[in-house]
Amino acid sequence: MTTLDALAPHRRDHSLSLWIGLILVGLHVAVALLSLVWTPYDPTAMAGGRLEPPSLTHWAGTDRLGRDFFTQIMIGSRIALIVGIGAVAIGAAIGVTLGMLAAFASRLLDDALAATLDILIAFPTLLIAMLVVAASDTASLGSAILALGIALSAIVARLTRILAKRVLVMDYITAARTSGTSWIGIVFRHVLPNIWPTLSVNFALQFGLAVIAEASLSYLGLGAPPPNASWGRLLQEAQGTVYTAPIGAVAPGIALVSLVIGVNLLADGLRDIGDPTRRLAR
Amino acid sequence: MSLLSIENLSLAAADIPLVSRLSFAIAPGERLGLIGESGSGKSLTAMAATGLLPRAITASGSVRLGGQQVIGAADRVLDGLRGTVSAFVFQEPLTALDPLMRVGRQVAEPLRRRTRRDGRDLDGDALMREVHALLEQVALPQPDRIARSYPHEISGGQRQRVAIAMALACRPQLLIADEPTTALDVTTQAEILKLLDGLVRERGMALLFISHDLPVVAEVVDRVVVLKKGIAVEEGPVAEVFGAPKDEYTRSLVAAARAFDAALEGTP
Amino acid sequence: MSLVSVEHVSFNYTRDRRVLDDVSLSIRTGASIGLVGESGSGKTTLLRLLLGLTRPTAGRIRFGEAELDPGNGAFMRDYRRQVQAVFQDPYSSLDPRQNVLGIVGEPLRSLGIPGDRRALVEAALVSVGLEPGILGRYPHEFSGGQRQRIAIARAIVAKPKLLLADEAVSALDLSTRIRIVELLKRLAAEMTLVFVSHDLGVVAALCDEIVILERGRIVEAGATRKILADPQHPYTRTLLDSVPRMPA
Numbered sequence: 092m093t094t095l096d097a098l099a100p101h102r103r104d105h106s107l108s109l110w111i112g113l114i115l116v117g118l119h120v121a122v123a124l125l126s127l128v129w130t131p132y133d134p135t136a137m138a139g140g141r142l143e144p145p146s147l148t149h150w151a152g153t154d155r156l157g158r159d160f161f162t163q164i165m166i167g168s169r170i171a172l173i174v175g176i177g178a179v180a181i182g183a184a185i186g187v188t189l190g191m192l193a194a195f196a197s198r199l200l201d202d203a204l205a206a207t208l209d210i211l212i213a214f215p216t217l218l219i220a221m222l223v224v225a226a227s228d229t230a231s232l233g234s235a236i237l238a239l240g241i242a243l244s245a246i247v248a249r250l251t252r253i254l255a256k257r258v259l260v261m262d263y264i265t266a267a268r269t270s271g272t273s274w275i276g277i278v279f280r281h282v283l284p285n286i287w288p289t290l291s292v293n294f295a296l297q298f299g300l301a302v303i304a305e306a307s308l309s310y311l312g313l314g315a316p317p318p319n320a321s322w323g324r325l326l327q328e329a330q331g332t333v334y335t336a337p338i339g340a341v342a343p344g345i346a347l348v349s350l351v352i353g354v355n356l357l358a359d360g361l362r363d364i365g366d367p368t369r370r371l372a373r
Numbered sequence: 374m375s376l377l378s379i380e381n382l383s384l385a386a387a388d389i390p391l392v393s394r395l396s397f398a399i400a401p402g403e404r405l406g407l408i409g410e411s412g413s414g415k416s417l418t419a420m421a422a423t424g425l426l427p428r429a430i431t432a433s434g435s436v437r438l439g440g441q442q443v444i445g446a447a448d449r450v451l452d453g454l455r456g457t458v459s460a461f462v463f464q465e466p467l468t469a470l471d472p473l474m475r476v477g478r479q480v481a482e483p484l485r486r487r488t489r490r491d492g493r494d495l496d497g498d499a500l501m502r503e504v505h506a507l508l509e510q511v512a513l514p515q516p517d518r519i520a521r522s523y524p525h526e527i528s529g530g531q532r533q534r535v536a537i538a539m540a541l542a543c544r545p546q547l548l549i550a551d552e553p554t555t556a557l558d559v560t561t562q563a564e565i566l567k568l569l570d571g572l573v574r575e576r577g578m579a580l581l582f583i584s585h586d587l588p589v590v591a592e593v594v595d596r597v598v599v600l601k602k603g604i605a606v607e608e609g610p611v612a613e614v615f616g617a618p619k620d621e622y623t624r625s626l627v628a629a630a631r632a633f634d635a636a637l638e639g640t641p
Numbered sequence: 642m643s644l645v646s647v648e649h650v651s652f653n654y655t656r657d658r659r660v661l662d663d664v665s666l667s668i669r670t671g672a673s674i675g676l677v678g679e680s681g682s683g684k685t686t687l688l689r690l691l692l693g694l695t696r697p698t699a700g701r702i703r704f705g706e707a708e709l710d711p712g713n714g715a716f717m718r719d720y721r722r723q724v725q726a727v728f729q730d731p732y733s734s735l736d737p738r739q740n741v742l743g744i745v746g747e748p749l750r751s752l753g754i755p756g757d758r759r760a761l762v763e764a765a766l767v768s769v770g771l772e773p774g775i776l777g778r779y780p781h782e783f784s785g786g787q788r789q790r791i792a793i794a795r796a797i798v799a800k801p802k803l804l805l806a807d808e809a810v811s812a813l814d815l816s817t818r819i820r821i822v823e824l825l826k827r828l829a830a831e832m833t834l835v836f837v838s839h840d841l842g843v844v845a846a847l848c849d850e851i852v853i854l855e856r857g858r859i860v861e862a863g864a865t866r867k868i869l870a871d872p873q874h875p876y877t878r879t880l881l882d883s884v885p886r887m888p889a
Contacts, residue, residue: 633842
């Protein structure tokens with residue numbers, strides 16, 4: 092009955108993280124879009140000597156086949172965004188549906204679903220993705236995205252289930268039922284809007300996981316085949332020359348980390364903007 | 374000398390004032406009621422009295438508990454005051470007790486600390502005997518069974534009795550009770566109020582009783598302070614304040630309480 | 642005439658724990674009935690049964706001529722239109738992410754009630770003493786008493802015949818409580834009211850009839866004035882004696 096909740100230590104100022112996130116993600120999106128129409132060099136052509144260090148003509152140097160490395164990174168941005176968005180979209184679609192079903196289901200079905208999800212989550216995301224890729228004999232960007240989406244869906248489903256159950260015990264759900272609102276209406280009007288802030292932050296986290304997992308798949312040779320210059324493949328190719336030409340490992344690494352951090356900061360900031368209870372709290 | 378003396382206490386979170394220039398004192402054995410509705414700052418005042426304020430809240434003025442300045446005091450000093458000078462009973466007995474610890478052990482903890490302070494180190498059987506004695510003093514039936522139970526295995530009223538036993542184990546000079554009956558049923562509330570009243574009288578303890586419920590306060594205290602939005606609007610003996618309230622806000626509270634009483638008497 | 646009648650209703654969650662035991666009750670049109678009981682009395686379960694959220698283990702509830710059947714969609718649609726509820730905690734009964742128009746308009750939308758939704762919601766807000774201009778605001782912007790008024794507006798917007806209130810004022814401060822009781826009393830003049838509470842004082846101020854529940858059974862029922870003046874059952878007497886009173 093005390094108002095102490097409202098007096099908890101002040102919330103962090105989110106506008107800064109929003110701006111940094113916006114700039115980082117915006118940069119990657121801009122570069123990815125630009126790469127569709129223009130790159131400094133033809134990504135597949137030999138544009139200079141092998142393993143040249145960064146210079147004015149080759150901003151990030153060249154790789155061991157003499158291709159412009161900055162061009163490769165630009166294309167990598169595009170692939171990373173496609174993989175991240177695609178995998179999260181698939182994971183969200185499957186995961187939210189399953190989790191919602193479990194939350195509304197009878198005790199028995201819920202227990203069965205929860206146990207299955209727990210087992211799935213016990214497997215590392217990457218391992219599941221590798222299994223799915225292995226099962227779909229040809230390695231392609233599409234199968235990698237599908238594999239990652241399926242692997243992520245178990246985590247999304249479990250989170251959705253827990254969050255939805257917490258909302259379902261609230262009086263406003265009972266009030267909705269006595270107001271004649273159908274189950275579908277309750278899901279879309281009450282449950283989803285109330286679990287969305289937590290889910291969306293989690294999606295950002297998983298976007299990062301997916302991008303990193305795709306890089307790992309590519310690094311292991313299970314990702315999108317050449318000429319898709321995924322950052323993971325760039326890292327793999329740089330492996331042999333990491334001491335002589337460290338830029339080959341550093342540049343895709345920076346690109347990867349900046350995108351993952353950017354997406355997370357952006358999601359944090361957006362959550363607070365979209366939340367009426369935070370926006371107007373004094 | 375006063376056991377608790379609060380002078381010009383102001384509390385604020387960031388720039389929002391929560392309590393403004395509040396002053397009152399409780400002498401040994403005196404029973405004071407702090408009346409206020411939600412947002413009045415009554416619970417914060419109680420926390421300030423024992424130095425339990427959340428970090429985000431800044432306090433100014435003076436709070437002396439057992440002669441010791443509380444505001445700005447180190448935790449080590451405050452730890453010495455809590456339990457020896459004052460003890461707390463909270464509103465919700467379910468969250469005030471550790472759900473994973475048997476009731477007997479929870480009561481034993483403050484009891485052991487107090488007996489050690491008195492120079493007696495109780496252990497095993499002797500400690501358990503004193504725990505049972507305490508449970509009997511708060512009129513719990515079958516103290517053996519209760520002591521072996523976990524909090525969720527006993528009723529809300531029994532849990533609040535356990536919380537009172539824990540407070541008594543400290544033998545405090547001042548008992549602070551923050552809405553101790555609000556979460557309870559009416560018949561249970563009546564029993565707990567009677568218990569508290571009897572224990573406080575018997576032991577000559579001082580009581581700071583915090584509540585929004587006027588008739589409940591009237592049953593256990595002699596004097597009241599009425600808080601409205603952090604400001605004391607009226608203070609005085611129960612009979613005076615409830616009989617002839619001077620402040621307009623107090624008048625509206627008294628009128629509301631009397632309206633429900635009148636309905637019960639069938640004279641609306 | 643009886644609007645709703647509860648006929649020999651029993652309810653148990655598990656086989657050995659009976660929450661309601663052979664409860665019969667007639668709710669006449671226009672009555673205001675206080676269902677009084679403490680925790681474990683089964684009053685909340687009885688309310689859930691009346692709302693069609695749960696089915697009785699034995700016995701039945703009749704609404705007019707028809708039997709209340711939570712599985713019958715067409716019946717429930719009509720029933721929900723006639724029977725609405727207000728809950729205890731105004732902090733949990735309003736969806737924090739819906740604005741006032743969405744919250745109060747929900748029964749209109751979900752039950753497919755024709756008419757200008759906005760106008761109907763504004764009218765409901767006015768009749769519970771709120772400004773009609775708050776449609777776009779969110780629950781956290783309001784005090785506990787205002788929130789409970791919003792919840793009451795939602796319950797009356799579809800113009801139900803029966804209003805069920807579950808401890809609807811016990812979470813409120815004293816000065817707010819008396820104003821909400823006055824509001825409910827005014828509404829009770831126009832519709833049938835069942836007010837579930839542990840607080841005899843509030844029930845005495847609001848209801849013409851009282852039903853006392855103890856451990857799943859009705860121990861006493863009758864006119865409020867009669868029960869207060871001359872309680873028959875020992876439990877009723879204990880309950881009455883337990884209510885703290887102001888010093889004379």
